[in-house]
Amino acid sequence: MDTQPAGVDPSVDAFARSPSSPFVDGYDLESERAVLADLIASGDPDPADPLFGRYQLFLEREESLDHRKQEHALRQGGDPLVRPHEAREINRIGQLTSDGGDRMRLHTRDAMRLFLGRAVAPGESGHAMAGGRRVAAALRVLWSLSGNDNPYADWKLIEIAGRIAGIRRANELEQQHARQLLDAAREKGLDFAVLQSREPAQMSLGFASPYGYMIVMLLVEIDWLVRLVRSAVLRDLMASSEGVRRIGSAKHRCLSVFHFAVHCQRVLTRPELLPLSRVDFLPNADAAAGQRVEAARALLGVVPRDIFTGEREPRHSRRRVSRLSEAELRLLDSVPLSGDDADAKAAADTLVQ
Numbered sequence: 001m002d003t004q005p006a007g008v009d010p011s012v013d014a015f016a017r018s019p020s021s022p023f024v025d026g027y028d029l030e031s032e033r034a035v036l037a038d039l040i041a042s043g044d045p046d047p048a049d050p051l052f053g054r055y056q057l058f059l060e061r062e063e064s065l066d067h068r069k070q071e072h073a074l075r076q077g078g079d080p081l082v083r084p085h086e087a088r089e090i091n092r093i094g095q096l097t098s099d100g101g102d103r104m105r106l107h108t109r110d111a112m113r114l115f116l117g118r119a120v121a122p123g124e125s126g127h128a129m130a131g132g133r134r135v136a137a138a139l140r141v142l143w144s145l146s147g148n149d150n151p152y153a154d155w156k157l158i159e160i161a162g163r164i165a166g167i168r169r170a171n172e173l174e175q176q177h178a179r180q181l182l183d184a185a186r187e188k189g190l191d192f193a194v195l196q197s198r199e200p201a202q203m204s205l206g207f208a209s210p211y212g213y214m215i216v217m218l219l220v221e222i223d224w225l226v227r228l229v230r231s232a233v234l235r236d237l238m239a240s241s242e243g244v245r246r247i248g249s250a251k252h253r254c255l256s257v258f259h260f261a262v263h264c265q266r267v268l269t270r271p272e273l274l275p276l277s278r279v280d281f282l283p284n285a286d287a288a289a290g291q292r293v294e295a296a297r298a299l300l301g302v303v304p305r306d307i308f309t310g311e312r313e314p315r316h317s318r319r320r321v322s323r324l325s326e327a328e329l330r331l332l333d334s335v336p337l338s339g340d341d342a343d344a345k346a347a348a349d350t351l352v353q
Contacts, residue, residue, distance in 0.1 A: 015054060022065060029065065032058050102205040104216050107197040108230075110247060111223035114254055115203070115216075130258040132215045138265035139211035145268055147318030149277040151303045152296050156264040157211070157314035158307060163257045164218055170253060171218075171225050174246055178228035181237040195231045210316045222250055267299050278308065281337070302337050 016031035032054065039045040039055045046052070076087040106112045117131020130138075139160065145153035182192050207213055226247055233243040267273065273292055280289035296303075306312040313319070 015057065022068070023061065027061055029058070029061055032061075102207075102213075104203050104205055104220060105200045106203075106220065106223045107195075107200045108223050108226040110226045110251060111219050112201050114222065114251065114258075115219055129255065130262045132219050132258070135258045135261050136207055136209070136212035136215045138262045139215070140207070140209040141265050141269060142261075143209045143211055143314075143316060143318055146314060147320065148275075149279070149319055150268065151278050151281075151308045152268055152276060152300055154314050154317060154319065155303050155307045156261075156268070156300070157317070158312065160257060160261050160264070161211075161214065161315050163260070164214060167253045167257060168218060168221060171221050171250055174250060175221075175225050175228055178225070178232045178238070178246075181232045182228070182235070185235065185237060190235075192231060192235050195227050195234065218254065222254055225250055264300070268296075281308070305337060308337060 016028040016035065017026035018028035018031065019026065021027055021029070033040065036051060036055050036058055039049060039051060040058070045055055049055070074084040074087065075082045076090050078087050104115075106115065113131075115132040117134050118129040120126045120128050139157070142153045142157050142160075146157060182194070185192055205212065205216060207216075229238065229243045229246050232238040233240055268276070273296060276292045276296055279285060280293050285293075304312070310319075
């Protein structure tokens with residue numbers, strides 16, 4: 001009995017063609033795979049089959065394409081003129097590094113203490129103070145979690161970066177105020193220099209994430225603010241109490257975002273929440289995923305829709321997601337982000353002790 005598909009030409013040169021074919025003659029490998037599905041499935045078709053010639057051509061073309069793909073891989077995707085031994089050199093290139101050349105110079109103990117933080121002495125009670133080094137490490141963790149497609153990591157990175165930007169704007173206004181006092185004195189004939197340390201502290205940085213450098217930029221600007229304010233106080237351009245208040249406010253603003261960043265990192269790195277990702281929000285997710293989602297909601301709130309769908313992204317992210325199809329975007333957009341408060345509290349109590 002003839003099982004040949006209706007309308008299929010058995011001649012070898014009657015293959016399907018496609019404008020996107022990798023072959024010069026337009027040979028369409030996938031269309032031919034569909035036409036020859038029965039022969040391919042048999043593994044050893046009858047040579048007397050009318051389509052056997054096309055089957056042999058299919059095997060030749062498939063092998064040819066595989067060989068070309070292997071050559072492409074050996075060239076590391078390079079131009080055909082590139083030789084394999086040349087292409088292999090790309091794998092020898094090491095990761096970019098600053099080679100220890102990045103340094104931060106601080107003139108004030110206020111800024112230095114913000115960088116160091118403060119731990120509770122052994123055997124004593126009290127509250128620790130998060131420092132810049134600790135906060136940079138916490139942000140690096142959140143940055144890494146963004147690579148796991150964790151929407152809460154994305155959200156908190158956006159929120160922390162926004163708060164730091166706001167603090168820097170407030171500090172800039174404070175700097176301008178102190179600077180104007182010094183400039184006004186200069187216009188009257190008093191040229192006052194900004195105070196600086198005879199021996200400023202110098203620290204090598206070498207942070208592994210851009211967020212570490214975001215923190216040190218904040219610290220050097222606070223250091224500059226403290227120098228300007230104290231310069232104005234020393235020259236009687238500002239009252240001592242006002243200077244203390246302005247410096248204290250700047251430090252408080254800085255510490256508020258420091259402790260917030262550490263809190264977010266501690267919550268999202270609890271063992272129960274560590275695997276959290278956008279997949280957990282989908283309708284077909286398992287019960288454990290649902291508990292993670294509810295616990296995250298109870299502890300950190302409801303993630304904004306535009307961040308969940310990827311419309312709004314952190315300034316720096318390790319998330320690597322190819323452009324989503326319309327269907328995938330609709331699916332993400334349809335996922336309910338707010339759950340029942342009782343369910344969220346129960347999930348949080350179950351997962352997070």
